[in-house]
Amino acid sequence: MSLNPRIAPRRQRVDSALLEQYRSISSSTIGHVLDSGYLRGLRPLFEGIHMVGNVVTAKLRTPDGSILRDALLCSEPGDVLVIECEGDAECACWGELRTLAAMIKGLAGVVVSGAVTDVAALREHRLPIFSRGISALTTRSLGQGGELNLPVRLGEVQVHPGDIAVGDDDGVFILTAPQAQELLPQLLAKEQADRLRRAAFLARLMAKEV
Template structure:
């Protein structure tokens, strides 16, 4: 069985607020905390019509395949960690695969992703490729990858670990970290920072929506509109109060 990681549960309102915040806004708030790059660069949603997701990381780590171990006969074996990982997913978790940014073979296909959907996963992510892209694009489970390929995982990858720290698209992901996805991509929020930044991020999201309406109305950025001056922020507060 994969290691069990005990985490302090996050308040449900933290996750609810994160669902209302874009990856761009979260990137800015994380930068303010000193984290320069938490976005999984190069990954795209296979179904861009889905709004996004929020969930806790369940990690899987690949190493290069070896011909005597990674065979078709190995798939039904009890030591197939990929099958075990999917069957170990819990409600609200996100499968995150470290494929070493290698798209030479698929990290998973429709069977595993569909099973993850029915296990209660909120997303399935790799920094490599998926197969059966046309099927995954039709599922209600968000999937993110660099590419789509028909090549089986066995040609390139061996599943070495579950629920260990990994690198995905060059970003460190620890089991239990919070992943947030939208139509632009996915960002990793360290679990301990999520409660600290969520209110500021939601306020920034609302402020930028307000500023966008003014820019869209033809106002120039210079003169204190963006970045907003204190006068502009006060106008935002009055606008927000009038809408309450």
């Protein structure tokens, strides 16, 4: 039976200047000052990832992945698609063709609370992707509804459209727009302090090796 999806308009709560500032901030720096917002159990699909973007949310119930077509259509360059998957955790909702479509749209990355597939191709294309696992079992376009640009929950974290996603090799944090604005000076200061300490440690190490 076909069901109508629940679709709300895309939201952007922060400007591009703030997003740009977060490109120099690592997830572990956020983890030094914030306990909430970390997406536990989600891992990057490959190394060398850095992802910052405005969040677009989608919710599906496997084995139906039809809402993701709407999600890709509504997304804009620089967005991060955050997907809550209900149902079979081994049923992958994201693979190579959706990755190529996301790259054409200019997405900054994809975060999936379930599994992904076509991993060799996904690693080759290098769109930042975070997931809970890998599977050959996949979703289908069954037209059984879903939700777009409404709040979703990934583990303990409720994610809203218009939040900021910051992800790298160490994982993903979700920040609300007010959090992102408030924490920015502290995070930039810590990044600078860590760079100075790292340089000092490396100088001492090099001196020791001479």
